[in-house]
Amino acid sequence: MLANGEEIRASHVILAADLAGAKKILREDFAEHPAFQTLFRLPTMPAVTVQMEFSKPVLPYDRTTFGPLTILGSFVEQSRSTFTHVPGRLSIILTPPEKFIPMKEEEIIKEVIAEAYELGLDLESNLLNYRIVSHPEDFYSLEPNNDWMRPNQRTDIQGLVLAGDYTRQPYFSTMEGAVVSGLKASQVIMGES
Structure with missing residues (x-):
């Protein structure tokens, strides 16, 4: 109807x-x-992702990378393939997602930037914009x-x-x-x- x-x-x-x-x-x-x-x-299980836009690419290639021993479960530069309208675009899947569901966006982005430094990534200098996407029930539980x-x-x-x-x-x-x-x-x- x-x-x-x-x-x-x-x-x-x-x-x-x-x-x-x-x-x-x-x-x-x-x-x-x-x-x-x-x-x-x-x-179900939750998922939390971060999409970040930069004034230039963060990584030299558009491919999925993993962030062992960090909250960056996986991340991918997408400015040359999926999001060609922005100079730099990084999509990040956070882990464990349950930790981030109740957090404020400012707290999440601060933690993402800090942990990215541990991987040798500067996500602060050329950052133009970001968004946090939280889904408390995104997938069936694995x-x-x-x-x-x-x-x-x-x-x-x-x-x-x-x-x-x-x-x-x-x-x-x-x-x-x-x-x-x-x-x-x-x-x-x-x-x-």
Whole structure:
């Protein structure tokens, strides 16, 4: 139902969302439905990333690098490939994310800059702008014994199909996994699986 009251009906609906979003949407009408109880129990894990823009590239190449023994789980210069409209662009995945969810942005960026110095990176001198992206429930938890709870794309509800990186497909919670899940969802609708 649209905001203006118009109702649109379809023979199939693909719920393409992250795990937290899918749980929220499905609970509205299917909170007690036995087919979704395992999905509702599938634990999530947070993610916190930092995107930083600079007046020049921080690293000589656009490739993923890891920051052992620091909060910089991985980071990548992206100014030559993905974000060519800025002179320097660094995307950082922080670890452990649980630590950063309650922190203020100013505290996070201060800690990121300090730990980057330990890796020989100056993230302070040419910094133009930054943003912190926090997702308290970004992925399904990769802890042992959770994988079996990932649902298939086909559901017990006629016409309802799931798509998202949390669904059953060969990858973990990744963009590739989301794409494969979407392909599998379309195959369900087309009657190919």
